[in-house]
Amino acid sequence: MSVLIFIDQAEGIIKKSSFEAASYGAQIAISMGTSAEAIVVGKTQDDLNKLGSYGITKVHYIEDTNIKNYDAQVYTKIIGDAIEAIGATVIIFSNNTSAKAIAPRLSVRLKAGLVSGAIALPDMSNGFVVKKSVFSGKAFAQVSILTAKKIISLNPNSFNIIKGDGTAEIVAMAANVPSSKIEVTAINKITGEIPLGEADIVVSGGRGLKGPENWNLVTDLATALGAATACSRPVADIHWRPHHEHVGQTGLAIAPNLYIAIGISGAIQHLAGVNRSKTIVVINKDPEAPFFKAADYGIVGDAFEVVPKITAAVKKLKDIS
Amino acid sequence: MKILICISKTPDTTAKIAFAENNTKFATDGVQWIINPYDEWYALVRAIELKEKDPSIELHLINVGSADSEPIIRKALALGGDEAIRINSDSADSFFVAAQIAHAAKEGAYDLILTGKETIDYNGSSIGGMIAEILDLPFISHAIKLDNEGSDSIVTREIEGGEETNKVSMPLIISCQKGMAEQRIPNMKGIMGARTKPLKVLEPIECETLTSIVSFDLPPAKSGVKLISPDNPEELVRLLHEESKSI
Numbered sequence: 253m254s255v256l257i258f259i260d261q262a263e264g265i266i267k268k269s270s271f272e273a274a275s276y277g278a279q280i281a282i283s284m285g286t287s288a289e290a291i292v293v294g295k296t297q298d299d300l301n302k303l304g305s306y307g308i309t310k311v312h313y314i315e316d317t318n319i320k321n322y323d324a325q326v327y328t329k330i331i332g333d334a335i336e337a338i339g340a341t342v343i344i345f346s347n348n349t350s351a352k353a354i355a356p357r358l359s360v361r362l363k364a365g366l367v368s369g370a371i372a373l374p375d376m377s378n379g380f381v382v383k384k385s386v387f388s389g390k391a392f393a394q395v396s397i398l399t400a401k402k403i404i405s406l407n408p409n410s411f412n413i414i415k416g417d418g419t420a421e422i423v424a425m426a427a428n429v430p431s432s433k434i435e436v437t438a439i440n441k442i443t444g445e446i447p448l449g450e451a452d453i454v455v456s457g458g459r460g461l462k463g464p465e466n467w468n469l470v471t472d473l474a475t476a477l478g479a480a481t482a483c484s485r486p487v488a489d490i491h492w493r494p495h496h497e498h499v500g501q502t503g504l505a506i507a508p509n510l511y512i513a514i515g516i517s518g519a520i521q522h523l524a525g526v527n528r529s530k531t532i533v534v535i536n537k538d539p540e541a542p543f544f545k546a547a548d549y550g551i552v553g554d555a556f557e558v559v560p561k562i563t564a565a566v567k568k569l570k571d572i573s
Numbered sequence: 574m575k576i577l578i579c580i581s582k583t584p585d586t587t588a589k590i591a592f593a594e595n596n597t598k599f600a601t602d603g604v605q606w607i608i609n610p611y612d613e614w615y616a617l618v619r620a621i622e623l624k625e626k627d628p629s630i631e632l633h634l635i636n637v638g639s640a641d642s643e644p645i646i647r648k649a650l651a652l653g654g655d656e657a658i659r660i661n662s663d664s665a666d667s668f669f670v671a672a673q674i675a676h677a678a679k680e681g682a683y684d685l686i687l688t689g690k691e692t693i694d695y696n697g698s699s700i701g702g703m704i705a706e707i708l709d710l711p712f713i714s715h716a717i718k719l720d721n722e723g724s725d726s727i728v729t730r731e732i733e734g735g736e737e738t739n740k741v742s743m744p745l746i747i748s749c750q751k752g753m754a755e756q757r758i759p760n761m762k763g764i765m766g767a768r769t770k771p772l773k774v775l776e777p778i779e780c781e782t783l784t785s786i787v788s789f790d791l792p793p794a795k796s797g798v799k800l801i802s803p804d805n806p807e808e809l810v811r812l813l814h815e816e817s818k819s820i
């Protein structure tokens with residue numbers, strides 16, 4: 253009846269959000285008086301031993317040359333078989349694009365209730381109740397999982413990584429890999445960018461920046477901070493920035509440690525996707541901009557004058573520290 | 574060729590989010606309802622575009638919901654759906670909804686089943702994947718481009734840090750997001766025509782639920798913004814470093 257955490261990798265490197273999921277799963281295992289184990293599917297370049305320091309005692313490593321591309325149908329079969337073999341009862345994912353394809357399939361396959369977008373540890377005092385974000389971050393719901401097997405998909409940046417000094421045993425696991433019905437014909441990687449969903453700091457620009465030619469204001473500050481970049485919906489709609497940067501109710505919902513909004517009015521649909529950020533900074537020349545009501549820090553001023561000064565101050569700070 | 578588009582009814586994006594009955598139900602008083610934007614703007618409009626290129630394609634809509642869903646179903650018909658199915662039931666949980674749709678989809682022998690990437694109310698992003706598993710079909714999530722080539726679908730999906738193009742032979746399930754298509758407004762002809770398009774009401778199949786919502790709550794309000802003079806933006810950096818410890 254162990255807790256099993258799915259470890260997701262990008263180019264063979266474990267993602268930060270998987271360490272969050274590992275820490276989260278390990279805490280659940282402690283409450284349940286059982287062990288936290290991990291499953292890694294596909295060739296890794298990373299040191300799986302380090303999962304031990306996040307509370308994992310055993311890593312099931314499935315490396316098979318028949319696993320060619322990422323296909324949810326194939327992964328679901330592999331992971332589903334592994335869960336049966338291991339006897340896991342609680343399965344944890346980090347709620348990213350891969351989990352959103354696999355977890356629902358697995359839920360059906362195992363008849364295991366799924367809570368996607370969890371943001372806190374389950375309450376096991378009366379059943380098994382998980383808090384999740386709903387209405388695109390405008391509210392929370394407590395969801396009870398009614399089945400014996402349970403799947404939780406944890407929102408990135410919702411649970412702090414807990415690091416200790418444990419070690420993990422790595423065991424190779426054989427799998428029966430079905431052939432994929434999906435043929436990958438092209439992959440287009442945008443390299444060097446920090447993935448928005450996992451970013452610790454996000455600098456975001458709105459229509460107040462007047463045009464794509466001014467985006468160096470945003471990217472310079474982002475580079476100085478080691479931040480990812482985002483934008484409001486109209487900015488993506490008029491193609492000043494790529495679609496994947498659109499945050500809000502109809503774009504990506506994010507919860508970074510720090511969100512800096514430049515020239516964004518703070519419409520309710522925009523706030524929905526960003527209001528779970530820990531600290532919000534708003535730079536807007538209009539003191540009546542609704543965003544100030546949702547902000548922790550604000551500067552009423554012209555972004556074109558203020559932002560370069562902030563960037564310079566950040567660089568100075570980084571040089572010193 | 575037949576395409577099934579799943580449409581969900583959600584509160585308008587400006588709706589006040591509040592709860593009733595001891596915080597166990599969403600307070601629907603005064604709420605305007607819309608088609609879930611991902612279902613409408615991306616899944617439905619892309620399906621309509623495919624039909625514009627190949628008029629032999631039939632577009633069927635499906636909604637699991639009570640009679641209150643009919644206005645949004647009529648709107649989807651006005652935009653360009655050919656006919657619609659409503660499964661007469663409140664949506665109990667994702668698995669229940671997926672099971673209803675999968676059942677109807679099997680009867681209809683569809684080549685493509687499209688959903689939005691998630692609903693803007695429960696943000697489950699589960700229905701597409703669940704339908705796919707029930708029907709044992711391939712599933713591509715977070716699709717940003719879709720074209721058909723003979724009996725294959727060419728689908729581009731978002732992956733972390735990029736895009737991937739897949740070729741899959743139909744039938745399959747696809748969840749759609751931004752990039753697929755652009756929002757449209759129904760025209761008068763569409764609205765008039767929608768009134769007489771077939772809308773079949775079916776009773777739900779027997780199905781268990783795997784989860785249930787216990788209660789809702791709202792996030793705590795922010796304590797108020799600290800304003801910093803535009804003449805001294807360095808102060809902001811100091812506060813972010815020393816006070817909030819964000820940088």
Ligand SMILES: Cc1cc2nc3c(=O)[nH]c(=O)nc-3n(C[C@H](O)[C@H](O)[C@H](O)COP(=O)(O)OP(=O)(O)OC[C@H]3O[C@@H](n4cnc5c(N)ncnc54)[C@H](O)[C@@H]3O)c2cc1C
Pocket residue numbers: 457458459460461483484485486487498499500501502503514515516517518519520521522525535536537538541553554555556586610
């Ligand atoms: C169904 C629906 C879904 C939606 N979903 C989303 C969503 O997911 N995400 C989203 O972002 N929006 C969404 N919207 C749109 C949303 O309602 C707003 O229209 C949008 O967020 C506004 O973008 P903006 O703040 O960049 O532009 P604007 O509203 O035009 O605001 C620009 C701001 O920049 C300020 N400004 C101008 N010049 C300067 C300067 N020199 N220095 C500093 N500040 C300056 C202005 O004071 C203003 O506040 C949605 C709308 C609908 C109807």
